[in-house]
Amino acid sequence: MRWLRRNLLGIVAILVLIYLFIPIAVVAILSFNKPSGKFNISWTQFSTDAWTNICGVPGVCSSFVTSIQIGIISTVVATALGTMIAFALVRYRFRGRSTTNLLIFLPMATPEVVMGSSLLALFLNLRFPLGQWTVIIAHIMFIISFVVVTVKARLQGLDPRLEEAARDLYADPKSTFRYVTLPLVAPGIAGAALLGFSLSFDDFIISYFNAGTLVTFPIFIWGAAQRGIPVQVNALATMVFVIALLIVLSSQLVSYRRRKKLMST
Amino acid sequence: MVVAKRRSGTGYLLLFPGMTWLAIFFAIPFVTLFMTSLQEPVPGKMGKYQAGFQLSNYTNAMAEYWPQFLRSFIYAGIATLLALVIAYPLAYFIAMKGGKWRPLLLVLVIAPSFASFLLRTYAWRTILADEGPITSFFNALHLLPDDRILNTGIAVVAGLTYNFLPFMILPLYAALEKIDPRLIEASSDLYSSGVATFRKITWPLSLPGVVAGTLLTFIPAAGDYINAELLGSTKDRMIGNVIQTNFIEFRDYPTASALSFVLMAAILVMVFTYIRRAGTEDLL
Numbered sequence: 001m002r003w004l005r006r007n008l009l010g011i012v013a014i015l016v017l018i019y020l021f022i023p024i025a026v027v028a029i030l031s032f033n034k035p036s037g038k039f040n041i042s043w044t045q046f047s048t049d050a051w052t053n054i055c056g057v058p059g060v061c062s063s064f065v066t067s068i069q070i071g072i073i074s075t076v077v078a079t080a081l082g083t084m085i086a087f088a089l090v091r092y093r094f095r096g097r098s099t100t101n102l103l104i105f106l107p108m109a110t111p112e113v114v115m116g117s118s119l120l121a122l123f124l125n126l127r128f129p130l131g132q133w134t135v136i137i138a139h140i141m142f143i144i145s146f147v148v149v150t151v152k153a154r155l156q157g158l159d160p161r162l163e164e165a166a167r168d169l170y171a172d173p174k175s176t177f178r179y180v181t182l183p184l185v186a187p188g189i190a191g192a193a194l195l196g197f198s199l200s201f202d203d204f205i206i207s208y209f210n211a212g213t214l215v216t217f218p219i220f221i222w223g224a225a226q227r228g229i230p231v232q233v234n235a236l237a238t239m240v241f242v243i244a245l246l247i248v249l250s251s252q253l254v255s256y257r258r259r260k261k262l263m264s265t
Numbered sequence: 266m267v268v269a270k271r272r273s274g275t276g277y278l279l280l281f282p283g284m285t286w287l288a289i290f291f292a293i294p295f296v297t298l299f300m301t302s303l304q305e306p307v308p309g310k311m312g313k314y315q316a317g318f319q320l321s322n323y324t325n326a327m328a329e330y331w332p333q334f335l336r337s338f339i340y341a342g343i344a345t346l347l348a349l350v351i352a353y354p355l356a357y358f359i360a361m362k363g364g365k366w367r368p369l370l371l372v373l374v375i376a377p378s379f380a381s382f383l384l385r386t387y388a389w390r391t392i393l394a395d396e397g398p399i400t401s402f403f404n405a406l407h408l409l410p411d412d413r414i415l416n417t418g419i420a421v422v423a424g425l426t427y428n429f430l431p432f433m434i435l436p437l438y439a440a441l442e443k444i445d446p447r448l449i450e451a452s453s454d455l456y457s458s459g460v461a462t463f464r465k466i467t468w469p470l471s472l473p474g475v476v477a478g479t480l481l482t483f484i485p486a487a488g489d490y491i492n493a494e495l496l497g498s499t500k501d502r503m504i505g506n507v508i509q510t511n512f513i514e515f516r517d518y519p520t521a522s523a524l525s526f527v528l529m530a531a532i533l534v535m536v537f538t539y540i541r542r543a544g545t546e547d548l549l
Binding site (some may be wrong): 010023027081092093108118137141144208209 | 382508
């Protein structure tokens with residue numbers, strides 16, 4: 001009883017972590033299912049069909065590729081634009097700082113349905129054709145803020161003495177930036193890009209409003225939900241989850257090793 | 266800050282592309298949304314609208330859809346409270362007892378977001394299935410008014426709570442991590458009970474995290490329609506469902522825009538009064 005009371009917090013914490021992963025376990029387990037009807041909801045029979053024939057259902061892989069393309073383009077542009085804003089915010093003085101901060105904060109505090117519908121209202125009024133480009137424009141728009149916040153945090157955490165040291169050693173501003181600042185901020189930028197890609201890849205609401213007839217991976221799933229989601233979708237989602245987890249864990253491992261090395265020297 | 270901030274044209278150059286993007290594709294759309302919400306039908310042409318100043322779009326939309334509005338805020342409110350209760354112990358554990366495992370534990374908190382939002386929501390159909398263990402358990406206790414969870418408001422709230430939980434955990438963690446553990450030690454050295462220490466020290470100091478977390482959970486939950494669509498019945502529709510169907514399926518742009526505009530205005534008013542009352546203006 002006393003053991004329980006002392007470890008109650010840890011037990012609850014572990015239960016919450018398990019709770020976070022239950023739906024993912026369901027998705028992964030059902031990717032090895034052979035559903036009896038249209039709907040892949042309850043366990044019927046073990047099968048690796050979905051994994052060996054991952055593009056077996058029309059539309060699954062093409063929508064997946066579309067989402068990856070949109071994710072890459074949006075992430076590259078948003079990361080560049082967001083990183084520049086973060087540098088300006090931390091390193092430069094300018095007029096209109098509070099308006100700038102508000103315009104960066106608001107997209108994160110606006111429900112997706114409002115952003116999606118207002119952007120659609122703009123495109124409709126301009127008679128701008130809906131499709132891949134409108135989705136990319138939308139994704140860049142909502143990713144920028146997250147990039148700014150992530151890169152800004154990293155920039156603010158930099159030890160200013162490192163750049164001072166470079167200047168003291170007669171490095172011109174360009175080389176200080178190139179050889180000192182940029183490598184130090186790079187992990188923040190990489191993290192922001194990873195976050196941006198995952199936001200873009202998984203976005204449904206804003207994309208659906210502005211996609212026209214374009215089908216991204218989440219839009220495919222939404223359409224399939226009414227008539228039964230193909231098992232292949234579970235397989236692909238499980239794959240994405242495992243790959244993303246491996247990327248994040250290995251980057252954690254690298255930074256952990258680096259910190260350990262720094263401490264031992 | 267030791268680095269002197271430079272005042273030069275470079276700052277503006279760095280800001281320009283990104284801020285222009287946000288101005289054109291985030292700020293201006295609110296103007297077009299507002300204009301669309303006041304449009305009037307073109308006489309004799311079904312489904313065509315022209316510029317106008319029809320304030321009745323708002324009163325009509327609200328008269329018809331106020332239940333969905335109310336339901337959205339109630340569902341999002343309950344989900345936010347549940348998420349706070351579920352997230353706090355985990356955030357506290359990671360911040361105070363996580364030690365060198367902290368980065369790994371944080372990865373585990375974010376990791377679920379790597380699997381498709383829609384599929385994770387859909388998976389709750391399996392977990393909460395009518396003959397499943399969870400529904401059977403609550404049925405045995407006679408706790409369910411409809412003898413089921415799936416396709417009821419309970420499932421929608423459960424889905425919302427689950428989906429936005431990481432948005433609660435991370436800000437809570439950020440706030441709890443900043444608390445000096447010596448304050449808590451000092452409190453217990455002065456013979457304060459665990460409950461009193463929490464109430465007088467930990468909770469007040471974690472308040473910025475609580476405010477940020479509740480906002481980051483409540484706002485997306487109030488606008489969400491995925492959970493209501495995939496887990497609820499037609500009786501559990503939220504305002505997001507109405508906006509989406511009116512915009513994309515019925516193409517009733519004025520009504521949909523009016524609803525969207527009211528949702529945004531309501532959320533902004535709530536956010537600013539809430540932040541002010543909690544005394545956490547610097548969150549902005």
